[in-house]
Amino acid sequence: MGLLDRVTFSKPPADPPESIDVTPEQALRIAWPGGRVATIAAKALRDRCPCAGCIEEGTGRKLLDPATIPDDIRPDRIDPVGNYAIQIHWSDGHSTGLYTWQTLREASGLA
């Protein structure tokens, strides 16, 4: 018995989106397999940042005050992270959050 025999996963990995576009209104338009398309406002997605600076590790308590997010927040750059997430570089300088497919599904109202 090696250690690998003990690895378990709480959830299966979510399917990746087919495409992610930034709309002229700076929202993210995400096309999911099966034809569902979700448009998520930049501010709403910034508010969901899952990084350790925005969500307390362990407790899951939210540390980010939504009032501190600029109304004109926009994604300056979006980088793929492996095949499980994207990293969004926000116009407020914040870029530490990795948005997994599961996070994006939840933001899309699909999870």
Ligand SMILES: [Zn+2]
């Ligand atoms: Zn964050």
